[in-house]
Amino acid sequence: MRLFVGIQMPKEIRDRLKAISFGLAGARWITPDNLHATLRFIGDLDGPSVDDVDTALGGVHAPGFSLTLNGVGQFGRGHMSHTVWAGIKTQPALVHLHDKIESASVRAGLDADRRKFTPHVTLARLKKTPEHEIADWAQSIGDLKIGPFQVDSFQLFRSHLGHGPAHYQVLSEYALEPELV
Ligand code: 2AM
Numbered sequence: 001m002r003l004f005v006g007i008q009m010p011k012e013i014r015d016r017l018k019a020i021s022f023g024l025a026g027a028r029w030i031t032p033d034n035l036h037a038t039l040r041f042i043g044d045l046d047g048p049s050v051d052d053v054d055t056a057l058g059g060v061h062a063p064g065f066s067l068t069l070n071g072v073g074q075f076g077r078g079h080m081s082h083t084v085w086a087g088i089k090t091q092p093a094l095v096h097l098h099d100k101i102e103s104a105s106v107r108a109g110l111d112a113d114r115r116k117f118t119p120h121v122t123l124a125r126l127k128k129t130p131e132h133e134i135a136d137w138a139q140s141i142g143d144l145k146i147g148p149f150q151v152d153s154f155q156l157f158r159s160h161l162g163h164g165p166a167h168y169q170v171l172s173e174y175a176l177e178p179e180l181v
Pocket of ligand 1: 004038041120121122159
C-alpha cells in the first residue's frame, strides 16, 4: 500500500491552481481534487502497519498556520524536466510540522528520510516538454501569489496508481492545534 502524508489544498486554492493548469505540451495535469503538498513520502509499507503509522501521526502536536503559494517552478532541467509545481513560502511552523511528522514516522518504524524538504504543490508531470515551453508557460503566469489560507489539519493519503490518473484517498486526518499568535 503506497502512502504519503500531506496537506490537501482547500477548494478555493484548487480552483486557482486549476486556472493555471493548461497550455504546456506533454504535461499530465494533476486532477484538481488531488492537489496537495507532500510533507512525507512513505511509499510501500515494509515493516510497520498502517495502524502503526496512523497512531504515530495521531501523536503529532503542532500548531496550525497560514500558507501562501508563491511562484511556479520545475524539477529537472532541459530534457530531464519532469515536474512543474507551485512553490510554498517556507515558514517556521511548516518546517516544525514537517520535522514532527518525520520523527513520528521514524518512531513508527519507517526509515529516516534525509532528503531536503522543498515545499511545493505539484501541478503536472512532464514528458518530453521542451525547456522553452516551460519558460513560456511560467512567464504567462507571471508572479503567482495565492493565499494566505489557513492550514488546520494534515492527512495520511493512500495513492492508488492505475492506468489512468493516480487517485489519492484520505485514510486519516489529524487536527493541528490553534495557531500561535
Ligand atoms: P510530489 O509532491 O513532488 O508530487 C504521491 O505520489 C506524492 O508523493 C506525490 O505528491 C509525490 O511528490 C510524492 N512522491 C512520489 N514518489 C516519491 C518519491 N520516490 N520520493 C519522494 N516523494 C515521492
